[in-house]
Amino acid sequence: MPDNNSLREIASQVRRDIIRMVNGAKSGHPGGSLGCADLLTALYFEIMDHDPENFDMDAANQDVFILSNGHISPVFYSVLARNGYFPVKELATFRKLHSRLQGHPATMEKLPGVRVASGSLGQGLSFSIGVARAKTLNEDDKKVFCLMGDGELQEGQVWEALMHIGSKKVDNIIGIVDYNGKQIDGPTDEVMPLGNLKLKFEAFGWTVLEMNGNDMDDVVATLRHAKTLSGNEEPIMILMTTEMGMGVDFMMGTHKWHGAAPNDEQRDNALSQLEETLGDY
């Protein structure tokens, strides 16, 4: 198992992949992808029990990750490839015609690692309920991790799922909210304030943990703690504070890089800030 320094090195490469993919496609969502690079690296390289070389849809006796905010597909694809689900060089096909790496994750092209399409927001947590229920029926004690954006919580369906999971005690789900406070049109506090999320989740029957999603030590420790806590009747929700655009100075502190691609000059500037640790694709 990699130590946290190795995880940080992987995350740096993942961030380079994100920049290069979005630049190569001239479109995509770098901001949230960069913000969640540490989380996905920790999940796939350290926390989850899973089998990258032998992907199968059913995930028997494996932890499952569901990406509900599908627009951060660049970080998802990079981590899957770097983890061995599919060849790293395939990252170059992101958003291109006939690619398995669709703009938003999809299953139709049979990309290993993807179990459901996402992109239209608010649906991943509901899907996670089904995966979790199937695991219980199968006497499979592995967990279901579901990542959502904070802006995504404005979708009503999320609250249907939150109510279901909390009231019916679906306790093999670990939800994670990317709490970066930004969405396409601006800060969430201006677009549609989310209020006190911790209290809201608790009122819905969840145990809430908080972590700094850009501090690898905190990410690994909190995810481990969540895994230990889960299975005790209360589902776990992690409020993960992140910085949109983390790792690239000019992409941080603004919502402008939510869904905009860097040009070649901006790409080079960004890459100069991110160490190449595993070799670019």
Next chain:
Amino acid sequence: MKEVENREIRQMKEYKIIDKRDTRSGFGEALYELGQSNPNVVALCADLTGSLKMNAFADNFPERFFQMGIAEANMIGTAAGLTIGGYIPFTGTFANFSTARVYDQIRQEVAYSEKNVKICASHAGITLGEDGATHQTLEDIGLMKMLPGMTVINPCDFNQTKQATKAIADHIGPVYLRFGRPVVPNFITDDQEFEIGKALKLIDGKDVSIFATGHLVWEALEAAKILNRKGISAEVVNIHTIKPLDEKAVLESARKTGCIVTAEEHSLNGGLGDSVAQLMARNFPVPQEYVAVMDSFGQSGTPAELMKQYGLDAGHIVASAEKAIGRKV
């Protein structure tokens, strides 16, 4: 109208009413039997367990039944997720809440994600009755058939609904199964073979093809009797699977008779009639008349009153058949 040559009253196959039952009970019985025979079948319901006749399954297989509350979007997503691990989820709610209310959820997580989910919808069409137009969906066949990979089935009576429910459990891929609320004639024998995508020819004829689905199939049989007394030989074909359409059967019948009536408890936009018209336009254009709801919402009333009000009965099928025959060149 153009005279039909050599009019004669023929000996026509008769369909007897075995009993009168609601199609939703056929679904409920089959679901319970599937629960016994297939341990992978699970069921989800959005607070309409009694209306969908899912009680027997819920009572006997509580660990495989999920009460989802009034949260249909969450139900569709949960159903899709249950396929991860090999389960075959059957969702149950009214047709309107099974389709229009959750269209994007079905589109993204079921159809586009190719999940083996069976969306089972009761109270379809106008025969939901007194509750009125908020609950009477007349667009659901159209909505569902537009989704790539979606199979769309509208059985005609209790026995066929039971047969269809069992058949879709063995079919791999998303299915929309549509049935209704009222008690109607049950006339398909319980030993009738049901094959998804295979039309069932009920009556042979040579002057006009009546392609009917759902509750309109019985009306089509009644219409064929009336037409027979007028010396018109109508062929009645039960199209229980609207998608994939049995193109061979439709073309074969239409080539023989030279004109078509489609009959369905659905809007004329997007239903069986449109599927047939599209097929014919591309292969063998012939006169076609629609027995369907003419681009309007429904209203409150008894099922019988509404079927008459919106022209969904044997009388209207007869008139449409005569009109179609009259349009033959």
